Amino acid sequence: MAEKKDIDPVSQVETTGHEWDGIKELNNPLPKWWLYTFYACIAFAAAYSVYYPAIPLIEGATTGIGGYSSRAELQAELTELSASRSGLVERIASLEVSEIQKDGELRRFAIAGGESAFKVYCSQCHGSGAQGAPGYPNLNDDAWIWGGSTEQIRATIAHGVRYEDDPDTRWSEMPAFGRDGLLSRDQIVAVTQYVLSLSDGATDPTVVEDGATVYAENCAACHGNRALGDRQIGAPNLRDAIWLYGGGADDIYAQIQQPKHGVMPGWQSRLGDVTVKQLTLYIHSLGGGE
Amino acid sequence: MSPSDAVREGSPDLPEQLDVEAINRRDRQQPLYASRKKIHPKRAEGTFRRLKWLVMAITLGIYYLTPWIRWDRGEFAPDQAVLIDLYNRRFYFFFIEIWPQEFYYVAGLLVMAAVGLFLVTSSVGRAWCGYTCPQTVWVDLFLVVERFVEGDRNRRIKLDAEQMSASKLGKRSLKHGIWLLIALSTGGAWIFYFADAPTLMQDVVTGQAPGIAYMTIGVLTLTTYVFGGLMREQVCTYMCPWPRIQAAMLDEHSLTVTYNAWRGEPRSRHIKKLTREDAQAGDCIDCNACVAVCPMGIDIRDGQQLECITCALCIDACDQVMTKVDRPRGLISYTTLQDYAENMALASRSDGAIDPSKVREPETAQKVRKTTLRSILRPRTMIYFAIWALIGVLMAVSVSTRGRLELNVLHERNPLYVTLSDGRVRNGYTVKILNMMPEPRRIRLSIEGLPGGVMTLPSAKDLPATVLTFDVEPDRLFSQSLFVVAHPRDLDSAQTEFTLTIQDANGSETDSYEANFEKGDEK
Numbered sequence: 001m002a003e004k005k006d007i008d009p010v011s012q013v014e015t016t017g018h019e020w021d022g023i024k025e026l027n028n029p030l031p032k033w034w035l036y037t038f039y040a041c042i043a044f045a046a047a048y049s050v051y052y053p054a055i056p057l058i059e060g061a062t063t064g065i066g067g068y069s070s071r072a073e074l075q076a077e078l079t080e081l082s083a084s085r086s087g088l089v090e091r092i093a094s095l096e097v098s099e100i101q102k103d104g105e106l107r108r109f110a111i112a113g114g115e116s117a118f119k120v121y122c123s124q125c126h127g128s129g130a131q132g133a134p135g136y137p138n139l140n141d142d143a144w145i146w147g148g149s150t151e152q153i154r155a156t157i158a159h160g161v162r163y164e165d166d167p168d169t170r171w172s173e174m175p176a177f178g179r180d181g182l183l184s185r186d187q188i189v190a191v192t193q194y195v196l197s198l199s200d201g202a203t204d205p206t207v208v209e210d211g212a213t214v215y216a217e218n219c220a221a222c223h224g225n226r227a228l229g230d231r232q233i234g235a236p237n238l239r240d241a242i243w244l245y246g247g248g249a250d251d252i253y254a255q256i257q258q259p260k261h262g263v264m265p266g267w268q269s270r271l272g273d274v275t276v277k278q279l280t281l282y283i284h285s286l287g288g289g290e
Numbered sequence: 291m292s293p294s295d296a297v298r299e300g301s302p303d304l305p306e307q308l309d310v311e312a313i314n315r316r317d318r319q320q321p322l323y324a325s326r327k328k329i330h331p332k333r334a335e336g337t338f339r340r341l342k343w344l345v346m347a348i349t350l351g352i353y354y355l356t357p358w359i360r361w362d363r364g365e366f367a368p369d370q371a372v373l374i375d376l377y378n379r380r381f382y383f384f385f386i387e388i389w390p391q392e393f394y395y396v397a398g399l400l401v402m403a404a405v406g407l408f409l410v411t412s413s414v415g416r417a418w419c420g421y422t423c424p425q426t427v428w429v430d431l432f433l434v435v436e437r438f439v440e441g442d443r444n445r446r447i448k449l450d451a452e453q454m455s456a457s458k459l460g461k462r463s464l465k466h467g468i469w470l471l472i473a474l475s476t477g478g479a480w481i482f483y484f485a486d487a488p489t490l491m492q493d494v495v496t497g498q499a500p501g502i503a504y505m506t507i508g509v510l511t512l513t514t515y516v517f518g519g520l521m522r523e524q525v526c527t528y529m530c531p532w533p534r535i536q537a538a539m540l541d542e543h544s545l546t547v548t549y550n551a552w553r554g555e556p557r558s559r560h561i562k563k564l565t566r567e568d569a570q571a572g573d574c575i576d577c578n579a580c581v582a583v584c585p586m587g588i589d590i591r592d593g594q595q596l597e598c599i600t601c602a603l604c605i606d607a608c609d610q611v612m613t614k615v616d617r618p619r620g621l622i623s624y625t626t627l628q629d630y631a632e633n634m635a636l637a638s639r640s641d642g643a644i645d646p647s648k649v650r651e652p653e654t655a656q657k658v659r660k661t662t663l664r665s666i667l668r669p670r671t672m673i674y675f676a677i678w679a680l681i682g683v684l685m686a687v688s689v690s691t692r693g694r695l696e697l698n699v700l701h702e703r704n705p706l707y708v709t710l711s712d713g714r715v716r717n718g719y720t721v722k723i724l725n726m727m728p729e730p731r732r733i734r735l736s737i738e739g740l741p742g743g744v745m746t747l748p749s750a751k752d753l754p755a756t757v758l759t760f761d762v763e764p765d766r767l768f769s770q771s772l773f774v775v776a777h778p779r780d781l782d783s784a785q786t787e788f789t790l791t792i793q794d795a796n797g798s799e800t801d802s803y804e805a806n807f808e809k810g811d812e813k
Binding site: 127128129130131138140141142143199237240241242285287288 | 703704705708709710711712713716718748773
């Protein structure tokens, strides 16, 4: 190729010889710094693909001589994390919940762990803010069917409510007064009005007195003479403003006619002692703990 | 005619013509990409050189000494006058302490800097570039070192051309060594703005300072050495966006360093011969002194150009020569484009050529416009100054009257409200009290405007109160979760606005927050 250089007359720059419609391409070289940076990038890419997993194969990819894998890295980080917590977790395991509560650092750690465990295992029924829903208790308030002390909450979480797989589970069952013919329809209406009257909510005052009689004969045994409930046997307080299955006349009637009985699984066997204790402290911290 | 011919043929009593050529000489410009030509700026002497020494001393003094100034703020705050405490997110400037949420003061300073840039550039051109830009100041400093070690322009050119020898190696090592020391102390000074200077100094020397301190020193040492020592004018011409921005802000009334062609042209090395022959000769004797002193390596006689940082050293160089040849000073001077154009019109013949005699005759000489500092006073600059000063005054008023106690209240969103067994409704809040004073304070929190509303703390639910007292740490944010309880029958609407107020128990400072109370669904 003994061609002579084609120099563009205007810019005095050599052309590449490529021409389109009379326009020629100038042969301006790349700046050196750019070129060397580019070479450095190529060298880096080559070294990178040797050192790290880089080239996809049919099954998996090249492993790289550095032996790096993102799974191993994650595993190492998780191991490090649990190592950093080991002292705290062991102390939670060995202490009673009430003792954990007195230790500021341990309590904060337990509540934070309990909160994240709550989001995973409990929020499906109790809601992400533990605000509950009809049939699922609100855990923020100060009404507790089975008691609101740390030990009572722990026992409820550990063994569940009406959870047949756990012999220690909380169990209460209200008779189906209507379905099983224990009370007549009028009696149920009357006792519904009596229960409503306890919180000044009666809609038909004429039957309240009849209702009081029915109550004393059928309900007081569990719910108490003053209708304040009994946490030992899981009988709810009927005087307060909190109704698990609704506080309207229809709701109460339905519950006497044929009660609904919610079930909560026991978590001790699934989550273990430490997580249950953490959940306990989280629930207890929501504002209603006793 | 080559420059060396000119030296031989020039009149013997004219100052020597210097063998120097502008790096961007008009007729030899290359397209797009040009390799660098080394510049060997000659020492200049005169008014502007002295001004530049002064500015250099002041700016470097501020930079190196500021972190060492102490300022007593009591036992709960650092005693460094200027400190950017990134870890605790505080900025201290003498009597002013800025918290992150007060960052708008810094934004205000930036606005002032921007308007100030308009003001300075429209009145005195690229003064920032020429006098106070760190690049200019450090290059100037590095040039002093270079001149001290290797001698002035001619000696340096000779040294560059020499073969490497022990003496050349010695000089080079000494120069780069001093440069690196300056660069090191530049990087070293920077870190003291971010921590207690004496402590950090001790840590740095004993090797106990955090890695980021050494990294910062390293990076700044490198950039100072490379930018100030090696790249110099390349930074200004190719890397810096400022020249482009500033050039756009100049107008025909701005002061710029100008070669007054109307009295200088036609330039000649043979003024005497020309005068003898009754031919026209301007004041410029083409000695190239202005090119030789230029740190940017340009020829100001080519007119305004991007590379010119208006350091005015060519004015000093030219004034010196004009004094020697007994011509009036100011052949190169700070002039406005407007005055320049009018003087050009005065000096031009009908064919466009410059006839300096037209501005030398007494009656025309009177018409020559002399640029004075009064050109700064005109509506544009005064409006800029007014805006700049207004922002400054507003900020000063704002800083001196701002509160040092602040209350923020976050309503718990999940759940928004909780019905309690006695029928009352509870809302949860996170109360954040900002004690921005460097002293512990006792703060009273009170609730107003919520019928029957009381506050309880999660740790003591049984003690409802309408006033709570907290001891707040100095210069810290105090965060407390708080329950507010009220009965829905006392509330009219679903949402009730109420006021939480904090007050310094030992002082009068207060702040309040309007929060909302949700009464929830009625059962």
